[in-house]
Amino acid sequence: MSRSIRRGLSYLVLAAVTFVLLFPLLYAISGSLMSAQELSRYPPALIPSSPRLSSFADVLKAIPLARQYLNSAVVSIVVMLGQLVTATSAAYAFGFLRFPLRNLAFAVFLATMMIPWEAVIIPNYLFMAGNGLLNTYPALILPFLATGFGTFLLRQFFLTFPRDLFEAALVDGCGHLRFLWTILVPLSRPALASLGIYAFLQTWNQYFWPLLVTKTSTMQTLQIGISSLRDTEAATAPNFILAGVVLALIPALFLIYVGQRHIVRGLTSGALRG
């Protein structure tokens, strides 16, 4: 078989797999452009016969989408930055410094990963309520600023650096902060990027916690806004919900498009050396 045929075949297979993976997304877009009647036809229509944007307009009328976008973005970005800062500093301590009970302290850090988030929802809620933080950004952000998982991920990454690098820097009079900032962080970009993207998406997709601590639609995040489009009893038209979902997907898709190089590199770089 000649090379070009083989190549053509593999493109064909890849295209087919991509289509299968993308189908739900494509159908969501296509459905959001259909009328309620067209969407509930059987057998189902795949392509809108006369695409219409009115579902999008209905969504924008029903929820303060721009504000909820902003809320989701503020919360996700602050949590992402916060996790990067706390996880980098903690991982630095566990990876490079020697101090008493270091391994025990690290084990305690890891232990936080074993406690299901659901178990701490109520104590966290009581804390927020007790301090009058309900329905504010701090309530949405504070519980997520530190991460056992991120610390673990970065520590493992830092351990792959030769210790000589660290010692040479110290001998040359480089302080901890300067070493961290000018040497370690630039070298760890892939790992930091994958943690950042992970933290962002995780926060972006949260549902129950933001629902619990917000009270007004202007403080609610996008995920709650989207779920508020669905009224199970009233047999709501699905095109309306799909339009909301498509609007919510756009930034996440954009972020993955921009960041996918880093995600892949971050996930695989540890795999070979670790």
Next chain:
Amino acid sequence: MRRLALAVAAALFAAACGGGATVQQASPLDNATPPSKPVEVTFWHGFAAGANQDATNALVQKFNDAHKGDIHVTATYQGTYDDTLAKLKAAIQANQPGTLPSLSQIYDIGTRFMIDSKAIQPMQAFIDHDKFSTADLEPNILGYYSIGGKLYSMPWNISTPLLYYNKDAFREAGLDPEKPPQTLDQIRAAAEKLTKKDGSGNITQYGFGAAIYGWFLEQLTAKADLQFCNNGNGRDKNASKVLFNQPEDVKIVDWWTRMVGDGVALNTGRNTTDAQNAFKAGRFAMNLESTGALRGYQSSVKFQLGAGFFPRSTANAGVGGAIPGGASLWIMNGKPSYEQKAAWEFVKFLEQPDNMAYWHTHTGYFPVDKKALNDPADQAWVQQYPLFRAAIDQLHATKLDKATQGCLLGVMPQTRQAAEVGIENAILKKASPQKAMDDAAAAIQPQIDQYNQAVAAK
């Protein structure tokens, strides 16, 4: 490490279950004056964006305009009915000023929990204090929310279940489109005629389909004039046992299992939206759904829609009836009396005949005040949606007794799910109908016991 995590989880669970509401109760009768005006009333509801939320906001707006400088109501969506109740539970535990709303909408099956939470002010207290007349409110609706003759919450958005059907398909199958089946046996007979196959033997239209929704079994039980849980459907005292494995219920589940097994009914699972969409798409010709779905159906089906009484399992038409479902309004007692009274003003406002007529015509929910049906706008609406007539007639035909008042259980949401698992296991032939329902009843028993112990310990 894992043991530690488990211990932490267990401790929290115990704390979450044991912590009763210790919010200070303010009597609605005291005459405390508000420190400033207008009095702020926060109102939580579970209405997603759409007609129901729009109508809610319009009524809130109208109230605020009429009480300018006096009372101001802020309504906010809190997630689904389940989410709203979960949030309220957390807020009751937090026991902090400002976390609780003044007024909350809670679905019917949260009623027992709300009463036991001790965090609410019974509606009866305001009714007695104001000498408010409930004579015009539908007694069959008040029945669900009354225990021992005392009204705990004010019914607001009320729906009843109906049998929806495809009149075109009825005509095609030689059935009378004006005479929908009334019993499960008649549905079976009609479904056999309505099921259509194409040349290669594939079924193109099933006769019947309904979501595996526990509410339907509760309704069929009430239609047979039987109780769903013991102790007078939980109305004499807290129910300690479910009865959905009694012979009549097993017979109903057996009927459903056979319908699916014999290929005259389509099983679309437990998600109500799936069954709604399949019915809209014409996949089956008869469907069980709430009155709430009427407008959604009318705007998207391409066939002529029919609606009839929810079916019954027995031939005897003279007993039982449908339970009004939906949600009611609860005033929280942790608020100062002037705030509770302000919330009560809003509740009364919503129940006024003109506002009930607005509510009915803009949402399709049943008007709680009888006089709303005489409102010209309301009558014009019923003309436009003549199918709604079936819901009105069905409600009035119901004989109020403990069976049709409906079962109250602190863990009613979980009980409904348990019943759904039972029905689904029978339909999927994982167990015989009797065994599936017995297992479901056994599965929910520990939760009922635990709940009753927690309430007794308070």
